[in-house]
Amino acid sequence: MGTDRFTPGDRVRTRATDPAGHTRLPRYARGAAGVVVERAGRHPLADDRAHGLSPQPQAVYHVQFPAAELFGAGDHTVTVELWEDYLTPIEESS
Amino acid sequence: MSGDHSSSVISAEVRHVEALLEARGLLDAGEIDTRIDEFLAGGTPANGARIVARAWVDPGFAARLLADANAAIREVGLSMAGGLQEQRLKVVANTEQQHNVVVCTLCSCYPIALLGPSPSWYKSEAYRSRVVRDPRGVLAEFGLELPAGTSIAVWDASAESRYMVLPRRPEGTGSLSEEELAALVTRKGLIGTAAV
Structure with missing residues (x-):
């Protein structure tokens, strides 16, 4: 854990589960596919x-997530700051 | 989503703990208020405006600001290190193609050192819940009608970084001094709910 697993450009999916306690993964961004756009340091x-x-x-x-991925509509993007634990890689099938 | 805490159980608990600490001599009366005042001292949107004006007149500074805002703002004598630890600052620049707007959907995270205490609407559930879903509609309610061709990027301060928007320099300001340019910049412009 905590090995800077992702680099900008990587496609990731957020955790879909509802944790028992506090989390900084906003509900609207759960289970969503997005793209890592920048590293934001390391924090507990x-x-x-x-x-x-x-x-x-x-x-x-x-x-960064397209609004349509989060809300089913909208042409804007929403960029959320997320800990590595919240993310799993989306394997590209090229 | 968290709301107003003033009458909540946690507020009562905090006041109780504070009273106990004071009663046992671990905390001087008013010490917490003093620390909060120290933290807020010097925090004003004028700081953010000064950064923006410098970026408008100095493209090199603008580039450094977007690449590493924490380092760049030290050039104008500002810092994000006023709290318990230095907070990471990310500055996002408006362009003709993209407008940026900042929110903290989970609570009310905000770059206090650069913008001062946040406005009440920034902390409201209405703003926090709606601007991520319908930013164009919310910005229109603020009086900011963006061209249909301008895309919108919403930045949710959900973790440890704080965001500030770098507005576009208004047309016809070529003859203004850096100080005069800074006077054009508003708190809303630094959050992204106004053009400047």
């Missing part, structure tokens, strides 16, 4: 900190 996972833990810092990314 807020979900764990909210439970009184002291997790090791892990990579955080700016991930």
